[in-house]
Amino acid sequence: MATYLFETAEHAALRAQARAFATRSVRPHARAWEEAGEFPRALYAQIAASGLLGLGYREAIGGSGGDVTHVLAASEELVLEGHSVGTVVGLGSHGIALPPIVALGTGEQIERFVRPVLRGEKIAALAVTEPGGGSDVASLRTRAVRDGDDYVVDGAKTFITSGVRADVVTVAVRTGGPGHGGVSMLVIERGTPGFSVSKRLEKMGWWASDTAELTFEECRVPAANLLGDEGSGFVAIMANFVTERVYLAGQCVAIAELAYRESVQYARDRHAFGKPLSGFQVTRHKLADMATRIAAARALTGEVASRLVAADARPELAAMAKNTATDACSWVVDQAVQIHGGYGYMRDFVVERLFRDARLYPIGGGTREIMNEVISKTEGY
Secondary structure, three states: OOOOOOOOHHHHHHHHHHHHHHHHHOHHHHHHHHHHOOOOOHHHHHHHHOOOOOEOEOHHHOOOEOOHHHHHHHHHHHHHHHOOHHHHHHHOOHHHHOHHHHHHOOHHHHHHHHHHHHOOOOOEEEEOOEOOEOOOHHHOOOEEEEEOOEEEEEEEEEEEEOOOOOOEEEEEEEOOOOOHHHEEEEEEEOOOOOEEEEEEOOOOOOOOOOEEEEEEEEEEEEHHHEEOOOOOHHHHHHHHHHHHHHHHHHHHHHHHHHHHHHHHHHHHHOEEOOEEHHHOHHHHHHHHHHHHHHHHHHHHHHHHHHHHHOOOOOHHHHHHHHHHHHHHHHHHHHHHHHHHHHHHHOOOOHHHHHHHHHOOOOOOOOOHHHHHHHHHHHHOO
16 A cells, blocks of 8 residues: 555554554444444544544644644545445544634633543534535635623534544534635534434435534523634634645545455456456456556645645645545445446445445545635636
């Protein structure tokens, strides 16, 4: 397996740690959890105890240290050895829910909302997307009106990863007028009157992660749960998107790599017309193209991650990396199913699951079309 250019001995040790956890605690149960549509809540505490849950967060706020490159390395191994993308995604939903709290929150808010999640005691989710609109964040309609020491929230959110079980939800709301200047961020806790999970959503892939539609009806949220100042939410969401898109690109690289590995092994083991499938040039060339596209996606994703570490956030490069990785992943998993033939269509084979899981990536975290808009605006055309 090719690795990212930033790989160090520290990354290698982290990979070994993640492999051990996935092999021991995820892979034996992957199929059952996928079929059940969720994994045990206790897994959060287990992965937190291993130090993997806190990666990318400072030790001063309860994290394990490290940066985006360490998160990518660990996440890849969890996918490769765990064989359940849904489980990895569910365990990692705090990766997009907590950054706005860390960036905008007070010390008291970090103590209340961040530390319990990094200890594996609570589950965090991010709620931005609404039933009436997806990528157009500036037009969100969920309204939060100040009333004394509270905000009264009315609206709905959808496609919320970990939304069914989340204890802490970082919610994008409108506290001001139209446009991005009126968007703020509120933390809304499970059990708050007026906050409910209106629907558990059934998905094409990522079965082991729960996904929800949330409803807020005259939901009274303490004003102390506002992150930063009113109107600061949109900037925080956009900054969050850059990192999220790098993580999504990294997941695509991992999914494609797993599909490639499974295909190489199958091509060696499966015989037709008196020789293994790998004995046919057409199969070898498929595998070669798969490896090449994965390497290209890994390289661009690694560059963007390295720039993030160097405080050189480049939204257009993150968009390029996401599109490149999602394209590579979509093509690779399709070829993997083709190499497996009829078995690739069977749920007993991991490539069938990966084929379904991969379809989300050109949509989630900003569609492929939105990524092209981000790129085109930066390039000035």
